[in-house]
Each structure stands twice: as C-alpha cells, then as structure tokens.
Amino acid sequence: MKRLFALVAATLLVSSAFAIDEGKRFDDPELQARYEKLISEVRCLQCQNQSIKDSNVTLAADLRREIARMIDEGQTDEQIAEFLVVRYGEFALYRPRTTGKTLLLWIFPFLLVLLGGYALARVVKHRMSLPIDDDITQEGQ
Amino acid sequence: MNRFVWPLVAVAALLVFLVMGLKHGDPRALPSPFIGKPAPQFELPTLKNPEVTIGTATMAGDYALVNVWATWCVMCRAEHPFLLELAAQKAIPIYGINWRDSRLEAMRWLDDLGDPYLASAYDEDGRVGIDWGVYGAPETFLVDPQGTVIYKHLGPLDRVIWQREFESRINSGGPAK
Amino acid sequence: MIPEIGQFALILALALAVCQTVLPLVGAHRGNTAMMGVGRTAATGHFVFVAIAFACLTYAFLTDDFSVLYVANHSQLALPTLYKVSAVWGAHEGSLLLWILVLAAWTIAVAYFNADLPDAYSARVIGVLGFLSVGFLLFALLTSNPFDRLIPAAADGGDLNPLLQDPGLAIHPPLLYIGYVGFSVAFAFAIAAMISGDLDQKWARWTRPWTTVAWLFLTLGIALGSWWAYYELGWGGWWFWDAVENASFMPWLIGTALIHSLAVTEKRGLFKSWTLLLAISAFSLSLLGTFLVRSGIIVSVHAFATDPTRGFFILTFLAVVVIGALVLYAWRAPSLDSDAGFGLLSRETFLLLNNVLLVVAAALVLIGTLAPLVVEMMTGGKISIGPPWFNIAFLVPTLPLIVLLGMGMHTAWRTQKTASWWRLLRIPAIVSLVLGVVIPLFIYGRISVLLVVGCSAAAWIVISSLIQPVRSLLREKGTAGIPRSALGMSVAHLGMGLFVIGVTVVSAFGIESDQALQPGESIEVGGFEFHMVGLSNVRGPNFSAIEAEIEIRRDGEFVDTIRPQKRQYLVQKSWMTEAGIRAGLDKDLFVALGDQLGQNAWSVRVQYKPLIRFIWLGALVMALGGLIAISDRRYRRSGRESEARTRAAEAAA
Numbered sequence: 017m018k019r020l021f022a023l024v025a026a027t028l029l030v031s032s033a034f035a036i037d038e039g040k041r042f043d044d045p046e047l048q049a050r051y052e053k054l055i056s057e058v059r060c061l062q063c064q065n066q067s068i069k070d071s072n073v074t075l076a077a078d079l080r081r082e083i084a085r086m087i088d089e090g091q092t093d094e095q096i097a098e099f100l101v102v103r104y105g106e107f108a109l110y111r112p113r114t115t116g117k118t119l120l121l122w123i124f125p126f127l128l129v130l131l132g133g134y135a136l137a138r139v140v141k142h143r144m145s146l147p148i149d150d151d152i153t154q155e156g157q
Numbered sequence: 158m159n160r161f162v163w164p165l166v167a168v169a170a171l172l173v174f175l176v177m178g179l180k181h182g183d184p185r186a187l188p189s190p191f192i193g194k195p196a197p198q199f200e201l202p203t204l205k206n207p208e209v210t211i212g213t214a215t216m217a218g219d220y221a222l223v224n225v226w227a228t229w230c231v232m233c234r235a236e237h238p239f240l241l242e243l244a245a246q247k248a249i250p251i252y253g254i255n256w257r258d259s260r261l262e263a264m265r266w267l268d269d270l271g272d273p274y275l276a277s278a279y280d281e282d283g284r285v286g287i288d289w290g291v292y293g294a295p296e297t298f299l300v301d302p303q304g305t306v307i308y309k310h311l312g313p314l315d316r317v318i319w320q321r322e323f324e325s326r327i328n329s330g331g332p333a334k
Numbered sequence: 335m336i337p338e339i340g341q342f343a344l345i346l347a348l349a350l351a352v353c354q355t356v357l358p359l360v361g362a363h364r365g366n367t368a369m370m371g372v373g374r375t376a377a378t379g380h381f382v383f384v385a386i387a388f389a390c391l392t393y394a395f396l397t398d399d400f401s402v403l404y405v406a407n408h409s410q411l412a413l414p415t416l417y418k419v420s421a422v423w424g425a426h427e428g429s430l431l432l433w434i435l436v437l438a439a440w441t442i443a444v445a446y447f448n449a450d451l452p453d454a455y456s457a458r459v460i461g462v463l464g465f466l467s468v469g470f471l472l473f474a475l476l477t478s479n480p481f482d483r484l485i486p487a488a489a490d491g492g493d494l495n496p497l498l499q500d501p502g503l504a505i506h507p508p509l510l511y512i513g514y515v516g517f518s519v520a521f522a523f524a525i526a527a528m529i530s531g532d533l534d535q536k537w538a539r540w541t542r543p544w545t546t547v548a549w550l551f552l553t554l555g556i557a558l559g560s561w562w563a564y565y566e567l568g569w570g571g572w573w574f575w576d577a578v579e580n581a582s583f584m585p586w587l588i589g590t591a592l593i594h595s596l597a598v599t600e601k602r603g604l605f606k607s608w609t610l611l612l613a614i615s616a617f618s619l620s621l622l623g624t625f626l627v628r629s630g631i632i633v634s635v636h637a638f639a640t641d642p643t644r645g646f647f648i649l650t651f652l653a654v655v656v657i658g659a660l661v662l663y664a665w666r667a668p669s670l671d672s673d674a675g676f677g678l679l680s681r682e683t684f685l686l687l688n689n690v691l692l693v694v695a696a697a698l699v700l701i702g703t704l705a706p707l708v709v710e711m712m713t714g715g716k717i718s719i720g721p722p723w724f725n726i727a728f729l730v731p732t733l734p735l736i737v738l739l740g741m742g743m744h745t746a747w748r749t750q751k752t753a754s755w756w757r758l759l760r761i762p763a764i765v766s767l768v769l770g771v772v773i774p775l776f777i778y779g780r781i782s783v784l785l786v787v788g789c790s791a792a793a794w795i796v797i798s799s800l801i802q803p804v805r806s807l808l809r810e811k812g813t814a815g816i817p818r819s820a821l822g823m824s825v826a827h828l829g830m831g832l833f834v835i836g837v838t839v840v841s842a843f844g845i846e847s848d849q850a851l852q853p854g855e856s857i858e859v860g861g862f863e864f865h866m867v868g869l870s871n872v873r874g875p876n877f878s879a880i881e882a883e884i885e886i887r888r889d890g891e892f893v894d895t896i897r898p899q900k901r902q903y904l905v906q907k908s909w910m911t912e913a914g915i916r917a918g919l920d921k922d923l924f925v926a927l928g929d930q931l932g933q934n935a936w937s938v939r940v941q942y943k944p945l946i947r948f949i950w951l952g953a954l955v956m957a958l959g960g961l962i963a964i965s966d967r968r969y970r971r972s973g974r975e976s977e978a979r980t981r982a983a984e985a986a987a
Contacts, residue, residue: 069569106716117713121723124727135690146674165664172649172652
C-alpha cells in the first residue's frame with residue numbers, strides 16, 4: 017500500500033501539470049448552482065473540447081478557483097464572462113454572448129423555424145386547393 | 158432559375174467555404190487578445206529572491222521578451238538553448254514568468270541549464286498567468302518600449318520564428334498589422 | 335507477406351469496383367443485359383477482395399506484426415485479443431477500411447436481396463454504389479494505406495488509445511458505419527431513379543426498408559457512443575455536442591426526415607422531389623461528417639490523426655458526388671410535380687411539419703458546428719459554440735416536433751375530420767398534462783415550467799404511441815390486427831417518448847458533486863451515503879490501477895458496492911478514469927475517481943442520475959421499432975405480387 021502511494025506521488029510530481037482540487041463548496045445552494053453552471057460553460061483552453069468543469073489540467077483548476085473567488089466577491093455572470101474574454105477571447109465561452117458578432121447565432125433557431133413555417137404554409141395552401149381524390153393505389157392503414 | 162437549382166447553389170457555396178477553411182490553417186492556434194493592447198500589470202517576487210519584486214514597470218522603456226516557462230513543461234526545455242543564445246547576443250532583455258512551479262526545482266533548472274532571464278517572476282498560484290491569458294507553456298510575448306504587447310508566440314521559440322515574427326516587428330518599430 | 339496480400343487485394347478490389355461502376359451503367363444505358371449482369375459479379379468479387387484485405391489487417395494485429403506501421407502505432411503485445419481486433423478500426427486507416435468493407439457488404443446485400451428489381455434499375459444502383467467504392471478505395475490507397483510497412487519493425491507497439499479499450503467502443507464504429515454507409519443505398523436508389531427518369535412510387539417502396547435498416551443501425555451506433563462517453567470519459571455527461579457527435583447526428587436527423595417523407599411518397603406519390611433531395615442529403619451529410627472529423631478543420635475531442643491532404647481528397651470526392659447528384663436533381667426534379675391534394679388537417683401536413691422541423695434541427699447543428707470557422711474566417715476572432723447554445727437552439731424546432739408527433743400519428747391520410755380527431759386525442763392530452771405536473775412534483779419533489787413541458791411532452795408521446803397497439807390488443811385479433819409497419823411506427827415513437835422523459839428528468843434532477851473522500855469517510859449525495867472502504871492496487875493486462883471500494887447505503891441500509899478505478903496504461907502513460915456505476919432503470923449512482931489530494935484522500939465526482947438509462951433504452955426501442963417496420967409483409971414480396979394482394983384485400987374489404 018505504501019509503495020503504491022509513493023509511486024503515485026512520484027507520478028504526480030513529474031506531471032505536476034495535473035490539478036489537485038476538490039470542487040469549491042458554497043454555503044448558499046444558489047451560488048453553488050451558479051458556480052457549477054459557470055464552470056460547465058467555460059472552455060478548457062489546454063484541452064481539445066472540454067469544459068473546465070470536466071478537465072483536470074492546472075489551468076482549469078486555476079480558472080475554477082478564480083471563478084469561485086469572483087462569485088464570492090459578488091461579481092455578476094457578465095463580469096465573469098468579461099474577465100475571461102479580456103484574457104482569452106470569446107473562444108473561452110461555450111455560451112456565445114448575446115452581443116456583437118455572436119448575437120446572430122441566437123436569432124438563427126427562431127429565424128429558421130419561421131422560414132420553415134412560411135415555406136410549409138405555402139405548400140399546404142397550394143395542396144389544399146388541389147383535388148384530394150386520386151387514383152393512386154391505396155394500401156391498408 | 159428554377160427552385161430546384163437552389164440546393165446546388167447552396168452546396169457549391171458550402172464547398173467553397175470548406176476549401177477556404179481547409180487552407181486556413183491550424184484550428185487550435187488561438188490569437189492573443191492582448192496584441193496591440195497594454196501588457197497586463199503585475200507585480201511578483203522574483204524567483205531567486207522573494208524579497209525583490211519585478212513587474213510591468215521593470216520592463217518599460219525598451220523592447221522586452223516575456224517568456225512563460227515551467228520545469229514540468231517539456232517544450233520549455235526544448236526552447237531553452239535558443240533563449241540562452243538570445244541572451245548571450247544581448248539581442249533583447251528577456252524576462253521570465255515561472256508559471257505554476259516549485260521554486261526549488263525552478264532554481265535548480267536555471268542552475269543546471271543556464272539562466273537566460275534578466276529576472277524571472279515567480280507565479281506560484283498562476284494568477285498572473287491567467288491575467289496574461291496564458292494557457293500552455295511555453296508562451297513568449299513581445300512587448301514594445303511603451304509597454305504594448307505586439308506579438309505572442311505559443312510553443313517553443315527557435316531561430317526561424319524569432320527572425321520571422323519577432324525581429325521584423327522590432328525593426329519596423331511597432332505592431333506589424 | 336500477408337500485409338502485401340492485403341495491399342494487393344485492395345488494388346484488385348479497386349479494379350473490380352471500376353468494372354462494377356462502368357459496365358452496369360453503360361449496360362443500362364444501352365439496354366445491354368450482359369453488361370448489366372456483370373455488375374453483380376463484379377460487386378461480389380469486390381466484396382471478397384475487400385474482405386481479404388480486412389482479414390489480412392486483422393491477422394497482422396492478431397500476430398503482432400509490428401513491421402506494419404499501422405499495427406505498430408495502434409497495438410501492443412499485451413493488448414487483450416478483443417482489443418487487438420477492435421484496434422483494426424481504432425484509427426483513421428483501419429476505420430476507413432472498415433467503411434469500405436461495410437459499403438461493399440451493403441452493395442452485395444442490395445444486389446442479392448433485390449433480385450426482383452427491374453434489371454436496368456438494379457444495374458444502375460450497383461453502378462452508383464461502385465462509384466462510391468472507387469472513391470473510398472482510392473482514398474485508402476493514395477492517402478491512407480493501412481498496410482504501409484515500418485522498416486525496421488518495432489519490437490513492441492505504441493498501444494491502442496486507452497480511451498478505445500472498452501467493449502462498448504469496440505462495437506460502436508461498426509454499428510455507426512453500417513448506419514452511415516447504409517444511407518449510400520438510399521442515395522444510390524435516388525440517383526439510379528433520376529438517371530432513368532422513371533420515378534414512380536415503386537422507387538419509394540424499394541428504398542424504404544433499406545433506409546430504415548441504415549437508420550436503425552445509426553440510431554444504435556449513436557446511442558452506444560453516447561453510453562460510452564457517459565461511463566468512460568469520466569464526467570458523466572451523455573452528449574456534449576462535439577463535432578464528432580454532430581457529424582453522426584446530422585445524417586440521423588435527415589435520415590429520420592427521409593423515413594417519414596418516404597412514407598408520404600410511397601403512400602400518396604407526393605413530395606417526390608423533396609424525398610429525393612433528402613435521400614441525397616442524408617448520404618452527403620455522412621460524407622461531410624467524415625470530412626469534418628478527418629480533415630482536422632474543426633477542433634474536436636476525437637483524436638483522428640489529421641492531415642490536410644486527406645481533407646482535400648475527401649472534399650474533392652464530396653464535391654464530385656454531391657454536385658453530380660444535385661445537377662441530376664436540378665434536371666429531373668422539375669418534372670416530378672404531382673397534382674394530388676390534401677386537407678389542412680391530414681397526415682400529409684403533419685409529415686411535412688415533421689420534415690421541416692427535422693431539417694431545421696439538422697441545419698442548426700450544421701450552423702453550430704461550422705459557425706466558429708465562419709466567424710474566424712470573417713473576423714479573425716475565435717469563438718466557441720458549446721452545449722449552452724446547442725441545447726437551446728435545438729429545442730426550438732424539436733419541442734414543437736414532439737408535440738406534433740403525438741397528433742400526427744392519429745391523423746388520417748388526405749383529410750381528417752376534426753370532431754373524431756379531437757374525441758380520440760382529448761383524453762390522452764389531458765392525462766399527459768396531469769402527468770406532466772404529477773411526475774416532477776410527486777416523484778421528484780420540484781416543479782418548473784420547463785419540467786412540466788418536458789414531462790407532459792414525454793407522457794404525450796408515450797400515451798399516443800400506445801393508443802393503437804393497445805386498442806388492437808383489446809380487440810379479438812390482437813396485435814396481428816395492425817400491420818407491422820404501423821406497429822413499428824408506434825414502437826419507434828414510444829422509444830422517442832422514453833428518450834424525452836429520460837433527458838428531461840436527468841437534466842433537471844441529476845446531481846453532481848465533486849468532493850474529497852478518504853478511506854473510512856462517507857459523503858452524502860442525493861439521499862445516498864457513499865462510504866469509501868479502502869483503496870487497493872489492481873493490475874490489468876496492460877495497465878495498473880488504483881481501485882476504490884465504495885459502499886452505497888440508503889438510510890443505513892446496504893445498497894451496493896462499486897469499484898471505480900483510476901488506470902494508468904503502461905505504454906502511453908495516460909491516466910484513464912473507469913467510473914464505478916450502480917446502474918438501475920430508475921437511477922444510476924456514479925462515482926469517478928479524480929486526483930489524489932494529499933496523503934490518502936481522493937477527489938471524487940459522485941453523481942445521482944435519475945432515469946438516465948431511459949435515454950439509451952429509448953434509442954434501443956426506436957431501433958426496435960425500425961426492425962418491426964421492415965418485417966412488414968409487403969417488403970418481403972416482390973412489388974407486383976404485393977400490389978395485387980393489396981388490391982384483392984381492398985376489394986374484399
């Protein structure tokens with residue numbers, strides 16, 4: 017048992033790029049929820065495609081700590097996002113902000129559904145004007 | 158044009174876009190948001206003497222390299238000889254930020270491999286690293302005499318990159334773009 | 335020697351694939367039966383040689399032939415045999431070979447099971463599939479040869495990526511590829527029909543079962559991948575909207591739209607050109623997905639070695655295939671208009687709604703995947719689009735889709751009388767709304783608007799899919815009274831309902847908690863007590879691990895013992911998290927080891943995941959629905975015979 021831990025400890029020293037922390041705990045469950053949501057929406061820049069919540073690298077741990085600190089200081093989500101954008105650019109945010117060049121992204125879903133709805137309305141309107149009976153083979157149900 | 162041609166047009170546009178995207182280069186390279194902006198302020202104890210601090214003010218007045226390094230960073234070892242070479246030529250003042258490291262090991266590293274830095278700041282908890290937007294050592298920033306960041310290189314520095322990206326910017330006396 | 339045989343077999347397969355393309359297409363054009371007949375023979379030979387190549391590569395893995403570069407890079411002496419086999423498709427070159435094998439297998443399936451298709455049509459289908467094979471064989475031979483030698487041979491290999499050393503991921507790629515590549519059949523049927531210009535409803539009937547089979551495999555493949563991500567990546571999520579996931583999800587969405595639109599085309603002869611377009615799109619999106627994943631154009635968690643040359647090759651091939659298909663489409667589609675009408679309240683309207691919403695959903699996934707690239711090329715700045723955007727954007731089209739689904743199932747073709755429709759649906763609608771309040775409030779003790787919407791929608795789909803089967807069960811005839819295709823539809827929709835309830839409940843009531851834990855200590859999550867009994871050292875064939883023994887108790891009563899591991903694979907030195915999971919239909923209890931904190935304590939991620947199994951169970955039931963649908967009698971007989979029988983049946987009724 018002892019040897020095992022010596023081995024593990026040695027490995028950890030060599031690759032000290034791995035973080036050691038136990039998630040931050042807030043007394044207020046609302047703050048805790050905000051914290052968890054925020055860290056799940058920040059991209060780990062050292063990783064391929066992971067949030068800092070799901071990553072164990074040092075930088076992710078450092079950023080989790082910074083975000084916890086900012087929540088403790090009473091900063092808003094917007095301020096925290098701004099903190100990250102100033103340092104790492106918009107790339108750090110998995111939730112594109114609703115301002116500037118990323119605003120359009122949030123409009124797209126509604127725009128496409130409306131567009132689809134319009135096209136559909138035109139087709140249905142046209143079909144409603146055509147005779148319903150046809151002599152095409154009908155099959156059970 | 159009949160409506161059945163539209164899918165063709167859309168796909169052709171998408172394909173042109175993808176060809177351009179393919180030529181665009183590495184999707185992992187991340188431009189630093191600090192280019193053209195004042196270097197982030199900091200004040201940290203030096204690696205060798207915790208009593209003495211260095212910071213943004215120390216570097217003012219001349220072009221300076223700020224190199225983020227750590228002993229656990231494999232690529233830092235790879236670029237170290239070139240940093241020594243630059244220091245020997247007195248090409249530019251080089252400052253280090255020793256990022257998320259153990260002081261003892263970092264000092265041993267400099268003793269063993271040589272010390273190219275005028276001074277290294279000791280960023281134990283990574284706070285300054287975050288302020289500089291560091292996400293993977295080694296990173297090297299070029300700061301101009303007014304204290305503006307004019308270039309950042311991610312990954313090990315070598316002669317080719319130095320001449321192409323750094324010297325040209327120093328010689329032209331400002332941000333290249 | 336064996337690898338050279340494999341290489342040679344691939345070259346021969348290419349030669350045969352060229353014959354399989356040229357001769358049947360020319361033969362069909364000239365009406366030359368002999369030339370058309372060559373297609374099937376060439377396809378058989380092509381399949382045999384690809385299978386030989388595949389067997390050679392597998393043999394190289396099983397015999398640890400590290401003089402083959404691909405084997406040396408992705409295997410190792412101590413790798414368990416199962417993973418030596420799955421390592422064959424564990425990286426780019428081999429997975430491409432698997433893709434080629436699957437395509438060849440689909441081709442001979444089409445050639446032999448569709449013997450009653452008109453000769454010229456069958457020949458064209460085989461020719462088009464041959465063309466696709468030529469493209470992929472060239473791709474393998476020119477840019478991604480799995481048989482390249484390593485001289486001198488390595489003493490031992492670099493090991494398979496530890497993430498892939500898992501039974502779930504061993505069978506995930508084959509399932510996914512059967513689905514992905516299967517859409518090539520629908521594509522080939524569409525192209526063949528457009529070349530001949532003969533596009534009556536028979537085309538839709540021939541295409542339908544093949545599309546359903548491809549779709550059901552893709553469903554299973556995606557579900558398996560999601561399940562694997564859940565227990566193997568260690569963070570307990572089941573979908574991250576990563577580019578690789580999106581690449582398989584877009585064809586699935588369009589494939590689902592295609593299945594529904596084929597129903598209209600077969601039944602009413604409507605929307606022919608639209609259905610053709612979907613058939614082209616489903617396979618094109620499979621190709622696009624392959625391109626996105628293997629060219630390195632987009633950042634993803636998946637570690638395919640990327641190479642711009644490969645990117646250009648796939649893109650060129652994609653361009654030839656898709657542009658060719660769409661030119662043909664622009665030429666043929668205008669003549670396909672039919673003048674049949676339908677009422678506002680009709681099955682046709684609902685299926686059209688289904689198509690529009692699914693296509694919008696697929697378009698949104700595509701936009702979300704490509705937008706970072708667009709923004710970067712236009713402004714030079716980088717952005718990320720992750721789960722927060724996708725989750726919201728995706729709900730915009732899919733929430734109405736779910737609600738409409740329950741209605742559409744019970745709406746008649748042509749036109750539906752409003753009164754009887756309302757009489758049938760009002761009780762299920764009210765029950766669903768009640769359940770939507772009851773489930774979250776009384777079982778889980780919390781309620782919100784989104785929860786009511788999610789739970790009501792799920793209950794709505796489940797109830798409305800059960801109406802028809804239950805009714806016919808109550809009658810004398812039993813389920814035999816409903817055609818298999820209708821039963822399949824009900825079952826698949828039931829699966830959708832189970833999926834929705836799983837997603838809703840787990841995202842609202844799932845609990846995750848990162849905490850420190852050491853032997854002798856306990857923590858409480860979601861009403862359960864997790865007690866760490868001890869830690870021990872475990873050795874696997876090619877890894878060593880630290881294993882925690884964790885007892886789960888509820889109110890002091892023993893529930894289960896789970897053993898999460900933190901593994902270090904000996905060759906690649908990487909750490910893997912092997913989560914300990916107590917799986918149950920009502921909930922999963924999940925513990926993953928994080929990092930060591932100090933002397934004896936570990937950070938652990940403990941999760942309580944209610945109904946998460948419903949997500950994969952739902953997918954499984956959807957696939958089962960597909961299976962039931964294709965067992966319908968009318969696909970078993972030749973078109974002519976079936977038509978005659980149906981007419982007779984109708985006359986009798």
